[in-house]
Amino acid sequence: MLEVKNLSMRFGGLLAVDQVTLDVKEREIVSIIGPNGAGKTTVFNCISGFYRPTGGKILFRGQEIQGKPDYKISRLGMVRTFQHVRLFNSMTVVENLLVAQHRHLNTNLLAGLVRTPDYRAREKKSLERARYWLERVGLIDLANREAGNLAYGQQRRLEIARCMVTEPTLLMLDEPAAGLNPAETRDLDQLIVSLKEDYNVSVLLIEHDMSLVMGISDRINVINQGRPLASGTPEEIRQNDDVIKAYLGEA
Numbered sequence: 413m414l415e416v417k418n419l420s421m422r423f424g425g426l427l428a429v430d431q432v433t434l435d436v437k438e439r440e441i442v443s444i445i446g447p448n449g450a451g452k453t454t455v456f457n458c459i460s461g462f463y464r465p466t467g468g469k470i471l472f473r474g475q476e477i478q479g480k481p482d483y484k485i486s487r488l489g490m491v492r493t494f495q496h497v498r499l500f501n502s503m504t505v506v507e508n509l510l511v512a513q514h515r516h517l518n519t520n521l522l523a524g525l526v527r528t529p530d531y532r533a534r535e536k537k538s539l540e541r542a543r544y545w546l547e548r549v550g551l552i553d554l555a556n557r558e559a560g561n562l563a564y565g566q567q568r569r570l571e572i573a574r575c576m577v578t579e580p581t582l583l584m585l586d587e588p589a590a591g592l593n594p595a596e597t598r599d600l601d602q603l604i605v606s607l608k609e610d611y612n613v614s615v616l617l618i619e620h621d622m623s624l625v626m627g628i629s630d631r632i633n634v635i636n637q638g639r640p641l642a643s644g645t646p647e648e649i650r651q652n653d654d655v656i657k658a659y660l661g662e663a
């Protein structure tokens with residue numbers, strides 16, 4: 413579904429990503445791990461269209477997408493969250509989910525003003541999807557609260573719901589467990605697995621919480637100083653000498 417080949421990203425004199433290759437297949441959870449500053453978020457930014465990579469190819473469902481803008485990529489069915497929560501804080505929880513769908517569908521302003529039957533039918537569907545995902549992530553009772561007033565763990569779940577209402581085939585999560593307590597991390601773990609098992613979504617994940625990564629990943633890619641260091645199943649990665657050295661070196 414996603415193939416990244418020899419991806420490179422240079423910022424002036426700094427080669428932040430150097431020949432990274434990875435892939436995500438249908439219904440797979442794939443993680444990217446590596447020490448701080450390894451280039452993980454830069455890889456995400458290139459894949460999701462926030463940066464134009466300086467080298468390499470990115471194919472999503474067979475189509476080359478490197479250099480395409482983020483909104484075009486998300487319409488192809490690849491959506492992401494950010495390391496720091498990015499919600500519309502002064503909007504309600506449900507409004508955040510409605511706006512996400514508007515932006516995704518590029519709703520025609522005129523149709524909205526005239527409220528054509530087609531427009532109204534789509535509005536109804538959007539609301540149904542929002543309600544469904546709020547139930548699913550346990551936020552339905554908070555639907556009319558301002559998003560900025562939610563607890564941090566709830567904001568994280570809302571971000572995932574906001575991605576899911578656009579019905580993606582690939583969901584990219586950048587450090588979703590950052591700042592969560594152990595109980596919230598376990599809930600998140602179950603939620604991510606259910607996205608794959610119940611909704612056939614593939615997940616590409618950046619995460620520092622090793623128990624989460626080892627517990628749910630089908631495959632893991634390790635990068636260090638911008639370069640690929642190892643890839644394999646959680647078991648293979650756990651036993652890889654280079655990986656052990658890179659992590660011990662960081663400690």
Ligand SMILES: Nc1ncnc2c1ncn2[C@@H]1O[C@H](COP(=O)(O)OP(=O)(O)OP(=O)(O)O)[C@@H](O)[C@H]1O
Pocket residue numbers: 423426428446447448449450451452453454455
């Ligand atoms: N827009 C940018 N301009 C210049 N340098 C950048 C830019 N974005 C990232 N970098 C640099 O690229 C390198 C990789 O950063 P990146 O954020 O991708 O690492 P990371 O693995 O995600 O780190 P962390 O785990 O701490 O989030 C760092 O040296 C960073 O300073």
